Amino acid sequence: MxxxxxxxxxxxxxxxxxxxxxxxxxxxxxxxxxxVLSVAGLGGITLYEPGAMTLVARAGTxxxxxxKALAGENQRLAFEPMDHRKLLGGQGTPTIGGVMAANVSGxxxxxxxxxRDFLLGVRFVDGRGAVVKNGGRVMKNVTGYDLVKLMAxxxxxxxxxxxVSMKVLPRPEAQASLILVGLDEVGAVGxxxxxxxxPYEVTGAAHDPVLRRTLLRVEGxxxxxxxxxxxxxxxxxxxxxxxxxxxxxxSEDMWQEIRDVACFAGEDGDVWRVSCKPSDGPAIAxxxxxxxxxxxxxxxxxxxxxKAGHDLRANVGRFGGHATLVRGDAATMARLGMFHPxxxxxxxxxxxxxxxxxxRRIFNPGLMEQAx
Amino acid sequence: MEMPVPNSAIIARKARVVERLQSVLPADAVIxxxxxxxxxxxxxxxAYKCAPLVAVLPNSTQEVSDVLRICHEEGVPVxxxxxxxxxxxxxxxxxxxxxxxxxxxxDVIETDYDNRFIRVQTGRxxxxxxxxxxxxxxxxxxxPSSQLACAIAGNIAxxxxxxxxxKYGVTTNNLMGVTMVxxxxxxxxxxxxxxxxxxxxxxxxxxxxxxxxxVVTEATLRILHKxxxxxxxxxxxxxxxxxxxxxxxxxxxxxxxxxxxFMDRPCIEATEAFAKAGYxxxxxxxxxxxxxxxxxxxxQLALISDIARRHDPVELxxxxxxxxxxxxxxxxxxxxxxxxxxxxxxxxxxxxxxxSLPHVLKRISEMSDEYGLKVGxxxxxxxxxxxxxxxxxxxxxxxxxxxxxxxxxxxxLCVEVGGCLTGEHGVGIEKRDLMHVxxxxxxxxxxMLVKDVFDPAWLxxxxxxxxxxxxxxxxxxxxxxx
Numbered sequence: 001m002x003x004x005x006x007x008x009x010x011x012x013x014x015x016x017x018x019x020x021x022x023x024x025x026x027x028x029x030x031x032x033x034x035x036v037l038s039v040a041g042l043g044g045i046t047l048y049e050p051g052a053m054t055l056v057a058r059a060g061t062x063x064x065x066x067x068k069a070l071a072g073e074n075q076r077l078a079f080e081p082m083d084h085r086k087l088l089g090g091q092g093t094p095t096i097g098g099v100m101a102a103n104v105s106g107x108x109x110x111x112x113x114x115x116r117d118f119l120l121g122v123r124f125v126d127g128r129g130a131v132v133k134n135g136g137r138v139m140k141n142v143t144g145y146d147l148v149k150l151m152a153x154x155x156x157x158x159x160x161x162x163x164v165s166m167k168v169l170p171r172p173e174a175q176a177s178l179i180l181v182g183l184d185e186v187g188a189v190g191x192x193x194x195x196x197x198x199p200y201e202v203t204g205a206a207h208d209p210v211l212r213r214t215l216l217r218v219e220g221x222x223x224x225x226x227x228x229x230x231x232x233x234x235x236x237x238x239x240x241x242x243x244x245x246x247x248x249x250x251s252e253d254m255w256q257e258i259r260d261v262a263c264f265a266g267e268d269g270d271v272w273r274v275s276c277k278p279s280d281g282p283a284i285a286x287x288x289x290x291x292x293x294x295x296x297x298x299x300x301x302x303x304x305x306x307k308a309g310h311d312l313r314a315n316v317g318r319f320g321g322h323a324t325l326v327r328g329d330a331a332t333m334a335r336l337g338m339f340h341p342x343x344x345x346x347x348x349x350x351x352x353x354x355x356x357x358x359x360r361r362i363f364n365p366g367l368m369e370q371a372x
Numbered sequence: 373m374e375m376p377v378p379n380s381a382i383i384a385r386k387a388r389v390v391e392r393l394q395s396v397l398p399a400d401a402v403i404x405x406x407x408x409x410x411x412x413x414x415x416x417x418x419a420y421k422c423a424p425l426v427a428v429l430p431n432s433t434q435e436v437s438d439v440l441r442i443c444h445e446e447g448v449p450v451x452x453x454x455x456x457x458x459x460x461x462x463x464x465x466x467x468x469x470x471x472x473x474x475x476x477x478x479d480v481i482e483t484d485y486d487n488r489f490i491r492v493q494t495g496r497x498x499x500x501x502x503x504x505x506x507x508x509x510x511x512x513x514x515x516p517s518s519q520l521a522c523a524i525a526g527n528i529a530x531x532x533x534x535x536x537x538x539k540y541g542v543t544t545n546n547l548m549g550v551t552m553v554x555x556x557x558x559x560x561x562x563x564x565x566x567x568x569x570x571x572x573x574x575x576x577x578x579x580x581x582x583x584x585x586x587v588v589t590e591a592t593l594r595i596l597h598k599x600x601x602x603x604x605x606x607x608x609x610x611x612x613x614x615x616x617x618x619x620x621x622x623x624x625x626x627x628x629x630x631x632x633x634f635m636d637r638p639c640i641e642a643t644e645a646f647a648k649a650g651y652x653x654x655x656x657x658x659x660x661x662x663x664x665x666x667x668x669x670x671x672q673l674a675l676i677s678d679i680a681r682r683h684d685p686v687e688l689x690x691x692x693x694x695x696x697x698x699x700x701x702x703x704x705x706x707x708x709x710x711x712x713x714x715x716x717x718x719x720x721x722x723x724x725x726x727x728s729l730p731h732v733l734k735r736i737s738e739m740s741d742e743y744g745l746k747v748g749x750x751x752x753x754x755x756x757x758x759x760x761x762x763x764x765x766x767x768x769x770x771x772x773x774x775x776x777x778x779x780x781x782x783x784x785l786c787v788e789v790g791g792c793l794t795g796e797h798g799v800g801i802e803k804r805d806l807m808h809v810x811x812x813x814x815x816x817x818x819x820m821l822v823k824d825v826f827d828p829a830w831l832x833x834x835x836x837x838x839x840x841x842x843x844x845x846x847x848x849x850x851x852x853x854x
Contacts, residue, residue: 051620052726052756074626103568114568116576117545132818133811138723139755140542140795142531142580143803143810144837145819149544149576153569170626193486199509199600224668277487277565300487300567322570340570345560350572352825357818368571 004041006123006131006162012037013160014129019365022156024060024098029088029326030155031333032364039097042162045069047137054120054137056165059097066096070168078169079115080106080255086265088327097161103153106259107204107217110196110297116152118167124151124159127358137165150353156364158357172219177204177251178232180214180241185282188214189299191239193278196298198235200228205298206258209285214241217255258296264305267292270328272312274302276321289315311336339368373420373801376835376847378467382448386425389446389470393428396438401476403427412453412471416518417461417802419772424451424465429473433551433559433589436472440587441557443470449831450555452583454526455497457518459719460800462530462582462836472587474525480504481590489548489565491592494525498532501593510595513540516796517708528588531580533796538754539630539663540596542796544579549592552578552585555827564592577822582798583833585826599663602630605673606700607680608654608687612636613730615656618683619753620726622660627675632754633659633704636733639711639748639761640703646710649703652687658753659704707750708761714746715763718775722786723756723795735785736760743778745771757795758786784809799837807839816842 003009013020019034026038042060049055050073057066063081070076081104083094098104100122105114121135134147151158183191188207195202195216204217218228233243246254257263264271269291276284278299285293290304290312306312309332313323322340325333342350350368354361382389390404403409404426413421425448430436443450453463453473465471477493478500484490485508492501498519501512515534516522522532528550533542540546549563563575578585609615619632635643635657644651651657658680662672673690680688691697711717724732733749740747750759760782764775783793783803787810793803807816816838823830823846830847 049725049727050624053623054725073624103573105568109567113541113545116568116573117541126818130814130818133815134818136790136792136810138725138757138791138795140533140537140723140752140757141792142533142542142796142798143792143794144799144807144816145822146531146544146577146580147818147822149573149579150822152576153573157572170623170628173626190486193488196488197485197510197597199597221668221671223671224664227665227667275566275568275570277484279484279486297567320564321566324570342571343561345554345558346562346571346574349560349574349825353572353822356821356825 002041003039006042006125009039009042009125009160009162010129010131013125013127016362020362022160022364024095024101025062025092027084027088027090027092027094028098028102028104029084029090030364030367031330032367034365037160039160039162040093040095046163050075053168054165055168056137056163057096058163059095059161061096063094063096063099071171074171075168076171077118077166078108078112079118080108080259081115082106082259087261087271096164100152100164101154101156101161107206107255107296110205110300111201111203112169116149119148119152119164120167121165122148122151122161123163124161126159127360127363131162132159135165139167155367157354157368158363160363172221174222174225174248175217175219175251176225176229176245176247177254178216178229179244179246180236180239181244182212182241183214183239184212185209185285187239189278189281189295191236191241192216192298194235195232198232200231204255207295207299209294210292215254217251261303263294264303267305269308270306270310270332271326272304272306272323273326274304274321274323276300276302276319280319284316284319287315288312308332313340374840375422375466376840382468383425385446389448390426392442392446393426393439396442397428397430397435401429401431403429412465412473415456415458415461415463417459417464417800420461420464420801422465422467424469424471425467427471427473429476431476433553436553436587436589437557437559439470439472440553440555444556444829444831447829447831449834451833452525452529452587454495454523454529455521457522458526458530458798458800460794460798460802462526462798462800464801466835474523474587474589477589484565485510487565488595489592490595491590492524494528494588494591495523498522498524498527505595509597511598512593512595513546514543524591524593525588528579528591529581529583530796530798533757535631535633535752538632538752539628544576546594547575547579547591548594550575550578550588551590553587553589555586555829555831582800582837584823584837585832600665601669602661602663603669603673603691603697604659604661604700605676605691606687606689607658607660607685608652609656609683610654610686612656612733614683615658616726616729618658618680621679622676623754625675625679627662627672629660629676629754630663631661632752634751634753635704635707636749638746639707639750642710642714642748643703643707646713647703647706649699649706651703654686659700704750711748711761711763716766717761717763718779720758720760720762720779720782721795721797722758722783722791722793724758724786724789724791726753726756728789728791729753732758732785732789736782739778739781743774745775745778756791780806801836804837805839807837813842820846
């Protein structure tokens with residue numbers, strides 16, 4: 001059934017008698033048993049005010065359509081949402097609803113915040129078929145509970161997004177990356193910490209252990225970018241790394257590859273994503289049993305490739321953070337779970353919220369739920 | 373402002389409740405003498421007062437847990453309190469409640485510059501978080517005006533903002549993790565030194581929940597290195613519509629200032645009379661601040677000035693030094709005090725889409741005439757957060773009620789043009805009964821579903837945020853269980 005209006009979405013939810021697999025463009029690798037309930041037909045930008053840095057769109061609007069409209073006004077989605085298609089080998093069309101439901105952010109999350117930080121308002125249909133709105137289209141809003149944040153990253157488990165409103169930001173005039181070559185992992189995380197702990201506004205910090213290459217991105221006005229690159233270079237001379245610079249398109253391309261985890265595309269095995277305290281990164285990667293990995297978010301995000309079916313969480317053991325299985329076959333997903341197990345208290349709250357918002361348990365059953 | 377009738381059965385059990393609380397807390401941490409409990413009768417919304425049954429000042433998460441477990445068993449409502457600086461009445465007690473103040477819990481637990489976070493007990497004041505890290509060149513970004521006094525606990529409860537949030541975001545964008553005690557005494561950890569949730573974003577809904585979901589005792593906060601410098605430009609206009617267009621053009625040109633402050637004529641006049649900052653007498657004044665190295669600041673201020681000149685400003689003053697910056701900020705920072713010199717005032721904080729600014733200011737001015745009450749407007753123009761200051765005389769019978777009615781009209785207008793009731797102060801009791809204006813019963817029910825999960829007995833700060841008629845059936849469950 002092609003859903004093109006919010007009313008039709010309500011009807012579909014109310015009329016459902018069996019579990020639903022909630023989807024936008026279906027590109028994010030969520031494997032759930034159930035009838036597909038897609039909002040891909042619920043598209044269109046409904047409001048865009050460049051001078052107020054706000055954009056409202058129906059959930060099924062393709063990300064590309066939004067990025068095109070923003071580019072026309074020299075603005076962008078600053079949280080840099082990843083495109084999963086290369087990594088997961090998917091087809092589909094990524095939608096803005098999917099981006100928000102999965103809280104998909106890229107390298108710039110480190111400095112400007114995640115998708116959830118740019119989401120200002122939502123409309124969604126809950127499991128009872130009620131249309132709920134929360135937040136709005138203004139940047140500062142503390143009127144009532146922030147269900148906007150709760151919906152961001154809820155993977156459709158609490159409700160189906162029908163419309164989202166977002167904060168957007170100007171596209172800077174220039175960008176460049178300082179490239180450090182030769183650092184080991186601990187050294188690279190230290191160098192990235194130094195750069196992030198400076199006033200030079202680094203908007204990306206990633207390290208590839210295979211190439212021993214560390215990237216630090218700065219963005220802004222041309223003269224400012226040049227100045228900050230020089231300052232960072234001076235600051236990091238002490239690391240002894242060889243230094244080089246990539247500007248404009250060359251820099252953009254490198255960050256797009258990091259964003260989309262291009263180096264694991266087409267390679268065998270499962271792919272995991274670990275969020276941790278940046279300085280814990282190297283030790284976690286070391287004991288993960290993975291075949292390959294690289295760091296984003298100054299070490300706080302590790303992308304790891306393992307052999308199929310490998311239980312990375314068991315290898316890593318307890319740590320502050322979480323490990324998400326992003327790519328794996330259905331059996332592995334079912335056995336290990338896509339999401340990190342929660343503590344008993346948090347799991348009880350999660351289960352309670354699901355029971356409230358989806359009392360018939362029809363949205364993405366099994367997903368985000370603790371294995372019994 | 374209507375509050376629920378206090379539960380006389382609880383008040384009758386006061387001695388027993390006090391005795392049980394004393395069994396888990398040091399003697400000086402349980403305040404029950406009626407002269408002493410009056411110190412907790414209100415927060416910064418001083419128009420409403422009610423002494424609590426008991427006030428407790430625990431020293432640790434364990435003590436908070438003990439207090440909540442006892443109150444849970446006794447069916448006693450609990451009103452959490454940070455520093456009591458809420459402008460919305462978020463910490464207003466009821467006669468049958470225990471005030472749980474976290475002020476004694478103000479330690480720094482951990483600072484980590486490599487990973488850019490600080491972990492503090494939540495009784496610590498906002499400014500002293502920055503105080504703990506500034507020696508290393510770092511700061512904590514959210515900067516509510518009350519930052520000298522307000523506690524992180526209250527900042528989290530209200531999701532506080534500040535003048536610099538255009539660039540750095542509000543509390544929720546800078547909060548990484550919490551230790552929270554549930555109403556039944558269970559202690560849970562959410563988030564930490566890593567980014568983003570591994571499952572549902574509970575941290576996101578806890579922040580801004582006005583002390584209704586749990587008591588946050590420890591928080592992990594993001595810290596940042598200070599910019600090399602910051603300087604403002606002051607621009608005066610003869611028309612507030614033109615000032616609004618200028619803001620929009622600056623943003624469209626790709627400049628992202630750290631703050632854009634707006635003052636209207638009544639506010640400029642009051643401020644000049646009070647602080648003598650040398651502001652031009654005009655309809656609208658913008659103070660726009662940018663950050664970076666000296667050269668970066670000069671470049672951005674030049675761009676902003678070029679755009680402003682296209683809008684025929686009556687005054688354009690670029691700061692070249694720290695002294696000039698201080699002078700430009702002097703008036704803005706004295707604005708509330710200046711208005712307070714004239715009379716008592718009520719400060720609202722509705723947010724509007726920036727494009728509606730001229731229309732909203734015009735309507736406020738018309739309403740000011742209708743109600744016969746003066747109003748001055750200070751405004752975080754970059755993000756649409758207004759601060760209309762309505763002047764009234766607290767000693768004149770009926771003036772407060774008139775002022776509240778005027779305030780409600782302004783907030784309804786904010787919602788009407790696509791904005792909201794409160795941008796950074798919170799709902800509390802002040803805007804509780806206006807929630808119907810912004811949200812349908814279904815929208816409100818969805819929010820209350822969350823409270824049902826975290827606090828099934830509705831004992832935490834129960835008479836706030838939701839209109840009493842909307843929450844009545846849920847609160848009644850507790851009463852019936854008595």
